[in-house]
Amino acid sequence: MKSRFITFEGIDGAGKSSQIAAAVALIQSRGIPVVQTREPGGTPLGEKLRELLLHEPMHLETEALLMFAARREHLAARIQPALAAGAWVVSDRFTDATYAYQVGGRGLDEKRFAALEKWVHPHLQPDLTLIFDLDPQVAARRLAGAGQAPDRFESEQADFFERVRAAYLRRAAADPARIKVIDAAQTPDEIRKELEQIIVEICFQ
Numbered sequence: 001m002k003s004r005f006i007t008f009e010g011i012d013g014a015g016k017s018s019q020i021a022a023a024v025a026l027i028q029s030r031g032i033p034v035v036q037t038r039e040p041g042g043t044p045l046g047e048k049l050r051e052l053l054l055h056e057p058m059h060l061e062t063e064a065l066l067m068f069a070a071r072r073e074h075l076a077a078r079i080q081p082a083l084a085a086g087a088w089v090v091s092d093r094f095t096d097a098t099y100a101y102q103v104g105g106r107g108l109d110e111k112r113f114a115a116l117e118k119w120v121h122p123h124l125q126p127d128l129t130l131i132f133d134l135d136p137q138v139a140a141r142r143l144a145g146a147g148q149a150p151d152r153f154e155s156e157q158a159d160f161f162e163r164v165r166a167a168y169l170r171r172a173a174a175d176p177a178r179i180k181v182i183d184a185a186q187t188p189d190e191i192r193k194e195l196e197q198i199i200v201e202i203c204f205q
């Protein structure tokens with residue numbers, strides 16, 4: 001079976017992380033090797049950049065460029081070797097997050113990102129992207145309930161996350177074959193069933 005690249009997206013607090021384990025377990029249950037990773041991060045250098053991106057004050061364009069720098073390393077050191085070896089890769093976020101957060105949320109010019117995307121991964125797109133869609137007010141309550149100190153993104157206000165959410169939904173509407181939207185207000189069990197169904201339908205053929 002051809003290797004697959006699956007990404008999970010959504011605003012902070014949408015609950016995607018707890019579902020990634022279920023997706024990985026489903027793939028492994030078919031005897032398929034799978035690499036679970038995340039962005040920003042996924043490599044020793046990428047994790048250092050993640051620490052800076054989440055906690056260090058910086059210019060918004062620095063933030064955008066560091067996201068792509070971390071991604072370049074991630075592709076070279078982790079994603080591409082895994083796919084070439086026949087493994088599947090499941091990543092908690094990828095380039096759709098940059099369009100949602102840096103373009104939608106921060107308001108940076110989309111055209112610049114098309115150029116960066118073409119530079120960093122001209123021939124690779126996820127085979128499947130699952131967007132966990134949730135009302136930012138509900139997501140904010142979930143984050144507050146988790147009781148952890150908010151990072152640079154989590155500290156943003158509701159209108160920022162409204163813009164991020166809208167940008168994700170626009171991307172889903174523009175590429176419905178690749179990007180599937182999951183209603184993250186459902187129970188964890190309902191979400192897991194829906195996402196397993198989508199993975200089976202799109203990836204296990």
Ligand code: TMP
Binds near residue numbers: 067095099
């Ligand atoms: P996480 O909390 O889902 O692991 O993601 C870390 C944060 O980084 C999250 O708030 C979204 C943000 N982010 C961007 O702003 N742009 C990107 O390209 C990526 C990958 C993440």
